[in-house]
Amino acid sequence: MKNVLLLLIFLGSGYLRAQEGIAMKEVVTPPEVVRFAFEKQYPNKTAVWAMEYVGDDNDEIRYEAKFNLTTKTKALSVYDNLGNLKATETQIPLSQLPPKAQAYLKQNYPAKAIRxxxxxxxxxxxxxxxVGIEKKTKFYDVVFDKNGGFDVIIQKD
Known part of the structure; x- marks a missing residue:
């Protein structure tokens, strides 16, 4: 009886981990054309690749390359399945945000909320x-335009 109970617990936890994996982005090896585009833009950088389905019907594939731009700076580049760069996200310090965005954050969020x-x-x-903000155990992206003007808040899953 003890062995049956242990087996059920083991199988149940494996099922839950599998379900969690479905919600997460899948770690993959992208097509050669995508890898080539990344290597051309970022020579000598090593990326961890993930794939995500996007679009109205989840019919478009995006490949995300997470990598260290420098020893202290993380970056993410997103490519379509043809190797076209769709976006690049680069980590920056608070001091590099436009002053208008810094003022908005200071007025609306405690410094410890900024992640x-x-x-x-x-x-x-x-x-x-x-700007990634944690508020009441939920995570939000506060988005600003190029001049630092507030644009939108997006709740993340």
Whole structure:
């Protein structure tokens, strides 16, 4: 009886871990054209790749390369399945946020709520700033335009 109970617990926990894996991005090896585009833009950098389905019907594939731009700076580049760069997100310190965004954060959030800050440049050269905020155990991205003007708050899962 003890062995049956242990087996059920083991199988149940394995099932839960498998379900958690479905919700997470899948770690993959991207197509050669995607790897080549990354290596051309970031020579001598090593990335951890993930794949995500996006679009209205989850019919588009995006490959995300997480890597260290420098020893202290993390970055993420997103490519489509043809190797076209869709966006790059680079970690920055608070001091590099536009003053308007810094003032907004100071007025609306305690400093300890800020978890990460990044500059995002998309494939159309649109620049935004994303600040990860933790509030009441929930995580939010506060998004600012290129001049530091408040844009939107997005709750993350």
């Amino acid at each position: 990460e800050i990044a500059i995002v440049v998309d494939d159309k050269n649109k620049t935004t700033y994303e």
